[in-house]
Amino acid sequence: MLTQDPLDASAAHALGTVELAEGNYDAAEQLFLRAHAYNSTVGYDNDAANARLLMEDDETVYQRASAMVASSVRREDGISVLTALVDRSPEYVEAHVALGDALLADDDITNGLMQYH
Numbered sequence: 001m002l003t004q005d006p007l008d009a010s011a012a013h014a015l016g017t018v019e020l021a022e023g024n025y026d027a028a029e030q031l032f033l034r035a036h037a038y039n040s041t042v043g044y045d046n047d048a049a050n051a052r053l054l055m056e057d058d059e060t061v062y063q064r065a066s067a068m069v070a071s072s073v074r075r076e077d078g079i080s081v082l083t084a085l086v087d088r089s090p091e092y093v094e095a096h097v098a099l100g101d102a103l104l105a106d107d108d109i110t111n112g113l114m115q116y117h
Helices: 009-021 025-038 044-053 058-069 075-088 093-105 109-115
Strands: none
Touching (some): 009 025, 009 044, 009 075, 025 044, 044 075, 058 075, 075 093, 093 109
């Protein structure tokens, strides 16, 4: 996609999402910043900041993401960060609980309850 149109913000963002899912946070951040440079109206810079946060240790990520989900404005970002945290550290019980609480607050009952399991 990017080879056909190197200025395609959505393609750069999609590749960043893949890198994020694979735990390549630095590569994800760079792709999200690239997407933001191509289209600064979508909020790709928030995704870059979240990827940068995920480069931190688990406790730092947990603390910052917990603060994010406490705000209805940042809840979606916090949910994304907590999801990445529990994927990389599935034994982190506090992160599962925080994610469950955030999902329930976001009316995602089924996925929220699954975090408590």
